[in-house]
Amino acid sequence: MSRFAQASAAVTAAIEAELSALLPPVAGPQARLHEAMRYAVLGGGKRLRPFMVAATAELFGVRGVAPTRVGAAIEMIHGYSLVHDDLPAMDDAELRRGRPSCHRAFGEATAILAGDALQPLAFEVLARPDYGADAEQRAALIVGLAVASGSLGMCGGQLLDLLAEKQRWALDDISAMQRLKTGALIRYACEAGAVLGRAPATAAAALGAYAEDLGLAFQIQDDLLDRGGEGVATGKDAGRDDQVGKATFVGVLGEAGARRMLGELRARALGRLDIFEDRATVLRELFEFVISRKT
Amino acid sequence: MSRFAQASAAVTAAIEAELSALLPPVAGPQARLHEAMRYAVLGGGKRLRPFMVAATAELFGVRGVAPTRVGAAIEMIHGYSLVHDDLPAMDDAELRRGRPSCHRAFGEATAILAGDALQPLAFEVLARPDYGADAEQRAALIVGLAVASGSLGMCGGQLLDLLAEKQRWALDDISAMQRLKTGALIRYACEAGAVLGRAPATAAAALGAYAEDLGLAFQIQDDLLDRGGEGVATGKDAGRDDQVGKATFVGVLGEAGARRMLGELRARALGRLDIFEDRATVLRELFEFVISRKT
Numbered sequence: 125m126s127r128f129a130q131a132s133a134a135v136t137a138a139i140e141a142e143l144s145a146l147l148p149p150v151a152g153p154q155a156r157l158h159e160a161m162r163y164a165v166l167g168g169g170k171r172l173r174p175f176m177v178a179a180t181a182e183l184f185g186v187r188g189v190a191p192t193r194v195g196a197a198i199e200m201i202h203g204y205s206l207v208h209d210d211l212p213a214m215d216d217a218e219l220r221r222g223r224p225s226c227h228r229a230f231g232e233a234t235a236i237l238a239g240d241a242l243q244p245l246a247f248e249v250l251a252r253p254d255y256g257a258d259a260e261q262r263a264a265l266i267v268g269l270a271v272a273s274g275s276l277g278m279c280g281g282q283l284l285d286l287l288a289e290k291q292r293w294a295l296d297d298i299s300a301m302q303r304l305k306t307g308a309l310i311r312y313a314c315e316a317g318a319v320l321g322r323a324p325a326t327a328a329a330a331l332g333a334y335a336e337d338l339g340l341a342f343q344i345q346d347d348l349l350d351r352g353g354e355g356v357a358t359g360k361d362a363g364r365d366d367q368v369g370k371a372t373f374v375g376v377l378g379e380a381g382a383r384r385m386l387g388e389l390r391a392r393a394l395g396r397l398d399i400f401e402d403r404a405t406v407l408r409e410l411f412e413f414v415i416s417r418k419t
Numbered sequence: 420m421s422r423f424a425q426a427s428a429a430v431t432a433a434i435e436a437e438l439s440a441l442l443p444p445v446a447g448p449q450a451r452l453h454e455a456m457r458y459a460v461l462g463g464g465k466r467l468r469p470f471m472v473a474a475t476a477e478l479f480g481v482r483g484v485a486p487t488r489v490g491a492a493i494e495m496i497h498g499y500s501l502v503h504d505d506l507p508a509m510d511d512a513e514l515r516r517g518r519p520s521c522h523r524a525f526g527e528a529t530a531i532l533a534g535d536a537l538q539p540l541a542f543e544v545l546a547r548p549d550y551g552a553d554a555e556q557r558a559a560l561i562v563g564l565a566v567a568s569g570s571l572g573m574c575g576g577q578l579l580d581l582l583a584e585k586q587r588w589a590l591d592d593i594s595a596m597q598r599l600k601t602g603a604l605i606r607y608a609c610e611a612g613a614v615l616g617r618a619p620a621t622a623a624a625a626l627g628a629y630a631e632d633l634g635l636a637f638q639i640q641d642d643l644l645d646r647g648g649e650g651v652a653t654g655k656d657a658g659r660d661d662q663v664g665k666a667t668f669v670g671v672l673g674e675a676g677a678r679r680m681l682g683e684l685r686a687r688a689l690g691r692l693d694i695f696e697d698r699a700t701v702l703r704e705l706f707e708f709v710i711s712r713k714t
Binding site for chain 1: 443448449451452453456499500503506508509526527528529531532534535536538539540542543546547548553554555557558559561562564565566568569570571574575577578579581595
């Protein structure tokens, strides 16, 4: 295993354990709701966002439970968003991570509620005083996660994404939408490490700029995988964006153009990391991983 | 106007202004989402929960922007929950507060997203340092709101409420469900005043116990209004609980039994306030209002 693969596996193991401990047990009169919440969050996933928190926190010497806690909170938000995005009224997806989507497994009402209940849990675990961040840091982490996931972030991007179906969008429109829909949470994941590390403003700004490019690259690679994809590899309904005529990077740029844009983002993003010299190796490897992943 | 009506009108005016300032303006590419969020939260409502925050905070000499801010956050959570509860997959309600429910006015996808985006905004406005609560208080307020609205509170209660359709439930089951579905947020509204006021533990416990009875009384009066109700008065689809065979207090106890239970809750709740002597007049009047309201 490469050093990157080892670091990623360690983060994944820590996140799975933390999430399992933070999520309510499948018990009590609401057992079914708790089961759906666990299904939504513990169902695999690459845990890339927690890895970003861990890698950026480590730049400032912060390790252990604090980045793991923040990563778990992000995965709760990410997991809820997938459950709601998959609903019949939204993307109407049958598959997620190679399994039935949450509403296919638990019914629509329970899926809506499971998503709804994951949100406060994410903010609760950030607000709790049991993971080594002081109260000011916790409040800052909460503001950041809230802005990244709200109407000026992820939720706003999902609305724009729904509008993108059947529309002729230019590259700038798609970039603006993706900056909100997937980019905001990725950017938060990188900036949270700076909050935990009480990083100087220049370092935090460099990480934010790196994350901006990382988020777009992530989405372009997603589009490429969706275009060539099989449900088995991505675990999602394959080719769906094409079917509904959704505006995507690959649709606008073509495959060759999309790959060229990936190269440009890569050069710019890696340049942002120069100020960290050889301490940012893992973040460089993360970028390479994101643009070469097959799932 | 009675003193209670004056106090209530003052809170309502302050809350409307605070909510309007905190909610994003109807502008930008997500204007439609912001419009739906404002529709969900600014559409009237009695603002009883913010009144509870204001009245309990005042017991400890806390007035002004801090209780207003907490009340606004609660109304965002309350508003999102109504939007999601009204969805076709949930209660499938056409009317809310005398107007079309959010998904009837904006479509289902936008309604889901508007609810989703109100949640982080509620936690964001509690986490922000601009309303006079210190960081420890803000973190405590966030933990409290998250627990009250999550799977062990409001969301869990809504799941149990869905299960209640077509089930033969006993009084204890209905009480347990309502303690979560509507009671948890009402209890939080009363306890938040104690957090803002740095109240001694005995005072906070008395308010929590008072709020527990207030929440049940609130729900029983709701059931009575639904039973005898017309859509015009309650602003909701009338008689719906009966139609779907939902277990309710009135269904189990009958109208006379429900009124008797209101009287018992009243006696016990007012007794909890004895320790505050004549400082709790407004809270006593609030209880009387809740059990005699017509909408």
